[in-house]
Amino acid sequence: MLSIGYIRQNKQKVIEAAKNKNREVDIEKIIKLDDQRLVLIHQTQSLREERNKLAKEKITEAIKTKGRELKNNLKKLEDQLTVINQQLNELLSYVPNVPLDEVPIGKDASGNKEIKKWGTIPKFDFQPKSHIELGKLLDLTDLERGAKIAGFRGYFLKNELALLHFALIFYVFNKLVKKGYTPIIAPAVIKGFTLFGSGQFPWGEQDVYKLNDDDAYLAGTAEQPVTAYYSGEILNEKDLPKKFVAFSPCFRKEAGAYGKDTKGLYRLHEFWKVEQVIIGKNDVDEARKLHEELQKNSEEILQDLELPYRVLLMCTGEMGEPHIKKYDTETWMPSRNAYGETMSNSIMGDFQTRRLNIKYHKNDGKTEFCFSLNNTALASPRILIAILENYQQKDGSVLVPKVLQPMVGFNQIKPRL
RNA sequence: GGAGGGUUGGCCGAGCGGUUUAUGGCGCAAGUCUUGAAAACUUGUGGGCUUUUGCCCUCACAGGUUCGAAUCCUGUACCCUCCGCCA
Numbered sequence: 001m002l003s004i005g006y007i008r009q010n011k012q013k014v015i016e017a018a019k020n021k022n023r024e025v026d027i028e029k030i031i032k033l034d035d036q037r038l039v040l041i042h043q044t045q046s047l048r049e050e051r052n053k054l055a056k057e058k059i060t061e062a063i064k065t066k067g068r069e070l071k072n073n074l075k076k077l078e079d080q081l082t083v084i085n086q087q088l089n090e091l092l093s094y095v096p097n098v099p100l101d102e103v104p105i106g107k108d109a110s111g112n113k114e115i116k117k118w119g120t121i122p123k124f125d126f127q128p129k130s131h132i133e134l135g136k137l138l139d140l141t142d143l144e145r146g147a148k149i150a151g152f153r154g155y156f157l158k159n160e161l162a163l164l165h166f167a168l169i170f171y172v173f174n175k176l177v178k179k180g181y182t183p184i185i186a187p188a189v190i191k192g193f194t195l196f197g198s199g200q201f202p203w204g205e206q207d208v209y210k211l212n213d214d215d216a217y218l219a220g221t222a223e224q225p226v227t228a229y230y231s232g233e234i235l236n237e238k239d240l241p242k243k244f245v246a247f248s249p250c251f252r253k254e255a256g257a258y259g260k261d262t263k264g265l266y267r268l269h270e271f272w273k274v275e276q277v278i279i280g281k282n283d284v285d286e287a288r289k290l291h292e293e294l295q296k297n298s299e300e301i302l303q304d305l306e307l308p309y310r311v312l313l314m315c316t317g318e319m320g321e322p323h324i325k326k327y328d329t330e331t332w333m334p335s336r337n338a339y340g341e342t343m344s345n346s347i348m349g350d351f352q353t354r355r356l357n358i359k360y361h362k363n364d365g366k367t368e369f370c371f372s373l374n375n376t377a378l379a380s381p382r383i384l385i386a387i388l389e390n391y392q393q394k395d396g397s398v399l400v401p402k403v404l405q406p407m408v409g410f411n412q413i414k415p416r417l
Numbered sequence: 418g419g420a421g422g423g424u425u426g427g428c429c430g431a432g433c434g435g436u437u438u439a440u441g442g443c444g445c446a447a448g449u450c451u452u453g454a455a456a457a458c459u460u461g462u463g464g465g466c467u468u469u470u471g472c473c474c475u476c477a478c479a480g481g482u483u484c485g486a487a488u489c490c491u492g493u494a495c496c497c498u499c500c501g502c503c504a
Contacts, residue, residue, distance in 0.1 A: 038466075041465080041466060042466070042467090044474095045467095045472065046472080048474080049472060049473070051484085052472095052473085052485085055435070056435080056436095057484090059484060059485085060484090061484095063484055065484085066484080067484035068484070070484085215494095232477095233427095234427060234463090235427090236427075238445095361427065361445070361446090362446090363445085363446075364447085366462090367427095367462090367464095
């Protein structure tokens with residue numbers, strides 16, 4: 001959410017930003033509505049002023065009559081104001097955030113800028129298998145029964161892969177705790193306001209599971225519950241930034257992606273994720289630094305796992321509505337013969353905190369909205385694709401990344417006899 | 418699922434129809450003093466409109482009663498205690 005004051009002062013910039021993000025917003029309509037709102041505010045204020053004065057006078061029948069009249073007039077104006085406010089907030093909630101200057105302008109993925117590559121893409125002297133084949137041959141996945149039990153995109157993880165799934169999550173969780181991040185297990189059944197607050201709503205409603213008629217939804221990422229953790233609160237500058245390493249199961253309908261990535265473990269309705277979430281000061285340069293820190297953490301994880309990856313600076317057209325800067329980290333997946341997205345690292349500015357009403361007392365005594373950032377630390381099973389496919393051997397076995405070996409107690413997944 | 422009790426500013430905590438413009442304390446910030454710090458003192462410390470004076474809103478949230486609501490009524494959310502159920 002952008003403030004109406006900001007929009008009024010930076011009209012062109014906001015219009016431009018929405019266009020660059022391939023979004024349509026009617027800023028003129030918003031400003032017109034706000035003009036009406038201001039007029040109504042003036043009118044209601046002066047009526048209230050009158051009422052307050054009247055209430056201090058000696059009570060007579062005449063005063064009572066006048067008071068009742070005032071009340072009726074005020075009610076009418078207030079009702080109008082309520083309607084205007086609703087309309088205005090509705091429109092405001094659709095205005096996307098304004099990207100930082102260093103973000104490349106572009107319509108689609110072709111506008112992204114590759115800024116880093118790490119690791120060596122493996123060259124196989126045999127015909128490499130996909131994770132789907134490996135999963136079947138080594139009895140690590142059961143996608144057929146997954147579909148039988150859970151439906152389209154359902155899956156079972158079995159045997160060594162089930163252990164690796166746990167080990168990865170714990171390895172990453174623990175690594176970030178050692179870096180000073182507060183470990184937190186987040187609820188996955190969450191209220192609607194957290195989804196509005198994170199900027200999931202109103203744009204991505206079709207991708208979220210809603211439970212019955214309750215105000216209860218399944219989280220698509222721990223970003224949603226953890227960013228909302230301090231909603232309605234005022235923090236102190238000296239306690240910032242708050243850094244979390246959050247775990248939650250994640251649920252996504254993938255409604256807009258029916259034809260995409262239909263095979264294997266890439267695009268699932270249900271997965272586990274460790275997410276880094278930061279609530280920090282309202283300061284762009286500090287946010288940039290934290291953004292780089294989050295990036296470094298995620299890259300270290302891929303380096304620990306010895307998986308080749310690249311980093312993209314995402315262009316305006318590839319950014320979500322709340323984002324002002326975003327890096328995607330993509331890990332090499334041999335069966336795709338391409339890098340596949342495994343992490344996404346964003347600065348949201350005060351877009352989310354304004355929706356969630358998260359502020360802090362600055363050292364000078366003033367109050368301001370915080371900034372929020374987040375980055376994937378690890379999402380599994382998707383990362384398992386990269387591990388299975390990059391670590392596969394000629395004999396059909398799969399090696400286990402060194403850092404995970406002590407945790408799972410084996411260093412190789414061998415074909416069953 | 419049932420029965421009670423509660424929710425007041427950053428925090429603690431008064432107020433329970435009209436000098437409340439929300440006592441008081443703590444914390445925080447600025448200033449005075451000081452070589453510096455502490456202490457002390459002064460001022461400030463929710464949001465909005467106007468941006469000169471000021472005005473309006475704000476006591477969990479949403480309605481209602483009243484000339485007038487933090488205060489009375491209704492609903493909702495959350496917290497606490499107990500009973501029931503339960504991994």
